[in-house]
Amino acid sequence: MQLLALALYHQDNRKTPRVLRFRPGRLNILTGESETGKSGVLAIIDFCLGRRKPGLPDNPIDRTVGWYALLVEFRDGRRMILARPRSAGESTNEAFVCSGDGNLGLPRADELIVNSNAAALRGEVSTHLGIEDFRFQPAVGAARYSFDVSVAQAALFCFQNQDEIAASHTLFHRQTEDGIEQAIKDTLPYFLGAAGPDQALRQHRLGEARREVRTAQRKLDAALRQREVLDTNGIALLRLAQSEGLLSDVPTAPDADTVQALLRKAITVPPLAPISSDIGDRRQELNEERRTLRAQLQEFDAALATVDRWQRRSFDFIGELHFQVDRLKTLDLLGPERDHDNDVCPMCTQPLEHPDPSARDIARLTDRLSKELEQAAGVQPVRQEHRRALQAQRDNLAERLKSNGLLLKELMASDENMARLQEQHLRAAHLQGRIAQSLAHDRPPTDNIGQLRNSLASVQEVVSVLEEHTANDDVPAETERRLADIAADMTPWARRLMLGQSTAPNEAGISFNSLKVVIRRPEGRLAQERVGSAKNYIGYHLVAHLALHTYLRRHNRPVPSFLALDQPTQAFFPSKPRDASAVPDADWSTVTEYFRLLHDVTELNEGKLQIIVCDHVNLPDGWFQDAVIGNWRPTDDGTRDALIPTDWLA
Incomplete structure (x- = not known):
């Protein structure tokens, strides 16, 4: 799935929609000055893909826009319109979805009506992407909920916001939000092809069976402890019955059956006749x-x-x-x-x-x-x-x-x-009376223990069978193997950008356990946060996501075929520059190499990968200018293009 166009519809349907068109299979650069709405583009795309919370700035977008619409195209040529109305509060579940062939275009403003919801939208997009219909089941005992695998998780690999691409401790989109990091760990093996619904189902059944084994073992242990307590209490009652004359010749160490028999005998002994006297x-x-x-x-x-x-x-x-x-x-x-x-x-x-x-x-x-x-x-x-x-x-x-x-x-x-x-x-x-109560409430667990032992043996046998079936489903090992294939692209690209700690024999890769970039060195692994400088953080984010998407495209995995980046060159310019092109002391050769790598990776993927970049940079190179889809800077007549048209703010 790649993006064809993004449209913003004014609350007044008489105004012309603001349309931003993308070119599939290519590098798309949206350049311009600060505060023109470039960063909002990524948030709108993410919202149109089914997020409940839009995360958009309050002004001026929220004051003017009534609908957001995204036109996407899938590998089979089918198209979909994914539209969401402006949220009246912090979140909304409403949506408009429309599917069609290659002739489907953006709708008119009067055609946008709520005909679906966010969950159904995600479901339809997931189906077109080829995401298999299955529900991820957390490990037994985990304090998490199960969820349907969908584009909601796949989209986490497609965005890098301005604060995310320069992060020192995280690698993926929204990784710092509650539950998102674990959701990435849960679904990354599937999206890499290391696991599928069958493996997930087998692992879930194995986990359930192991839970049943633990439950059966606990019940058996509890029954054994109960029998031990009953034996102790029973022997104590026997000794008391003997001392009170209810029993005689009680064995020194009677077994459980003897204890029960003697206790029953004790309660059948007639009580002493009451003594009547004058x-x-x-x-x-x-x-x-x-x-x-x-x-x-x-x-x-x-x-x-x-x-x-x-x-x-x-x-x-x-x-x-x-x-x-x-x-x-x-x-x-x-x-x-x-x-x-x-x-x-x-x-x-x-x-x-x-x-x-x-x-x-x-x-x-x-x-x-x-x-x-x-x-x-x-x-x-x-x-x-x-x-x-x-x-x-x-x-x-x-x-x-x-x-x-x-x-x-x-x-x-x-x-x-x-x-x-x-x-x-x-x-x-x-x-x-005590003996009768004990016999009534404390049923001898001898027979029950036999049943529990049989139940435990039965579920243990089930676990053994499932373990044999899942012996070849070594998902962590297979995931690491595929991450090693991704690292094979990351390392040369990191050296090309001359990132810190990238020289031979060091190798860059992605850690599945920490979801960070790691540098594997002869003297030991180096975590992402220890490579130092914003340039290195951004550079390793770039090579990691480019290598990941190259792997996904190479193996036709069901993840949207676009990567949206916001401000990948921020490390080379002061905070919020009006126009990065006018900064004289920037490391332009390094900036050029960053964009050149983005361009070359799209060429390497032969039209299967679309990269969208929002940045202040506007390089004069021909290949760069060919990738520009929007230049939001003042023109010669004094006007300036931006995400929100000037006449919408009047």
């Missing part, structure tokens, strides 16, 4: 009896204390009576004094205010006290007998209380034993 009632009766006995014992203790108190008082009273009686009995020793007048003091014979008792009265008192003493002595044995009776009853109560205490102690011991039995019953029931 211990609580009996304990209550004993406690009631104990309280009664203690109350009665306290009553007997009080009665004994009272008897003892009476006994002590009786002893004291009797002792006092004996003392008084004995003292009074001394009156029996009196003689005639017994009849002494008790109204007179026997010592002084004086009358007494209160007469003393007579001896006869004292004798009578003594007799009465003696009788009372005899009576008191008679009561003493009765009281002692009563105390002995009370003490016997009290001792009986104490013995009954002691027996009650022993019974309560025995009852408490029995109660503790019953609690231990009840606790054991609960532990056994809880353990049976």
Whole structure:
């Protein structure tokens, strides 16, 4: 596919379209001063090939243009019109597509209507280019999306914008944008012919099969780990069941099947019968009896204390009576004094205010006290007998209380034993529940492991078969071999331009891994960014793309047959020169050689390669002037041609 014409249609359909015509199979040079719109030409061509974002300057193009149209021609002579309306925002998906024979020309402004979209446009162009219909599948596990191989990727090899052709770290168009570098790596082998849809499909199937192997291996490993965990948990449950009396004679190292069988047996063991007893009632009766006995014992203790108190008082009273009686009995020793007048003091014979008792009265008192003493002595044995009776009853109560205490102690011991039995019953029931839950939720993976092993072996066999089929599909090696063929042209052309590090035995080439130019030297490889100077960066970009397109044309690969370059001589002139032809101190011999190489490469490809160059340079050489398709400089009448006509800006 080569370009025949580029047309810009004014928003006002009454104005004449701005048409820039190209010559296929030749060098096309668009020269002129700065700010005439030369760099916009490449962006418009790229947009017409299906880009959603036009990337065009806001003024004056965006203020005046309504449609962009590109007329292209394919190898078979078929033509297509690829037109895009001006984007109202940052992007647009609308398009106009028209196909025809060799008589198809640019449409009229009123014929441009939206009849397609960008994706369909790319699809039709891809079909005419001969790009096979297949979807690129990223490697399994890659954080990228699959995509349809189309002219969208092929066009990346056809443009070198002003900032790209002088880049030190990149080689291809839009390489610095997200995902573009990887897209180039993904599709370059196909466009070079090192891989096709069949290889891509086989590689994708192999990648899927390997993913299935990894998945099957993970499942098998997980099942084995699960079985190991189940075995460990099962053995632990077996030991607990043995300790709780649910099982006996558990093997020291049982296998998985034995573990499962024993666990099932453990849950079939009937639980211990609940222990029913009237211990609580009996304990209550004993406690009631104990309280009664203690109350009665306290009553007997009080009665004994009272008897003892009476006994002590009786002893004291009797002792006092004996003392008084004995003292009074001394009156029996009196003689005639017994009849002494008790109204007179026997010592002084004086009358007494209160007469003393007579001896006869004292004798009578003594007799009465003696009788009372005899009576008191008679009561003493009765009281002692009563105390002995009370003490016997009290001792009986104490013995009954002691027996009650022993019974309560025995009852408490029995109660503790019953609690231990009840606790054991609960532990056994809880353990049976755990075992049942384990058997219900943790299915023994023995059978499943066998299935997983079979599945793994099956997918491994598929991988082996696919690896045999793809053994000859060494895409990286084949890509490197074809890049070596490209390097065979790059090296002499780099020496022709006298680029840095190009002298023998050094060789220039393209690195597939880094997508950069590399210089292969005896002492080691030199990366593109280390060759130094803008002249070398631009020179190596030129020879790399010229050699790449020469290879593509030589092998009829489905990449558009044009190379569009913007400002390839910028390294030799100041920034934005008004007219490079007026710069006196430029290295004109080197500039001439750059363009001469472009001219010679188009001649070498015998009409199969079209090169479009936008630059400030306007060399006087006849071959250069024959290649000029536009000279956007002031004319003798003061007017100046440009991408946007002067009358459009009025």
